[in-house]
Amino acid sequence: MSQPAKKLKATAALRDGPSTRRRILKAALKAFARHGFDGVSLRTIAVEAGVNHQLIGHHFGSKQDLWNAALDARYEDFQAFHRALSVAGDSSDPQEQFRACVKTIVEFTLSSPEVPCIHYHEALINRSARQNSDRYRRLLERQVARYRTLIERLLVQAQEAGIMPQIPVDDLWFVFQGAVLHRIIVAKESEHFTGVPIEEVVDAHTDAIVRSFAR
Helix, strand or coil: CCHHHHHHHHHHHHHHCHHHHHHHHHHHHHHHHHHCCCCCCHHHHHHHHCCCHHHHHHHCCCHHHHHHHHHHHHHHHHHHHHCCCCCCCCCCCHHHHHHHHHHHHHHHHHHCCHHHHHHHHHHHHCCCCCCCCHHHHHHHHHHHHHHHHHHHHHHHHHHHCCCCCCCCHHHHHHHHHHHHHHHHHCHHHHHHHHCCCHHHCHHHHHHHHHHHHCC
16 A cells, blocks of 8 residues: 555544544643633634544534533533442441542542533533533433432432531532532642652541531
8 A cells, every 4th residue: 555545544544533532532622621602613623533523523513412412411420430439338338438438539530620610610610600501400400310310329329328517418419519629620729739759649538527417
């Protein structure tokens, strides 16, 4: 096969292969997390993904379609990562089970803080939350609600095991989520005051959460 033919074949494989789609989704999540939906263009995402911006239309369509696809892909990762979260079903110490689950949540959030940052942008920086826009409602219904279901199940199990206070789960969810997310969202603040890179605080952060909530 001639060199031009090989180059064309390689270009076609890059254009149509799943690796291109994954690169675009990863770049989109990072861009939306940094700048919000309104603060980023498809051309910017294409540059960060290292692809022609027309490929985004080829794979996803509009910016809103890309937003939906990026958040859905991240939820699938989260669901796979958290499927085994449980404080029930065997003879292990429930508090140790709970600690292992909290550590899993902290590790995943630390490895992928984009969705909390996107939610922060939509709720506090952009006008979409205040305006109750369709995009913000979709974010709540497609992402937050599904994530919340998994975490609330864990919290209820911990309450049933007697290691969590009997606070209404709707209220407990917000307090627990605040404890998990805040340090990670303000990672530079954590690093400034502790002198420890955010990647190295998993155990300390996990212990602080468990000791704050578990009896």
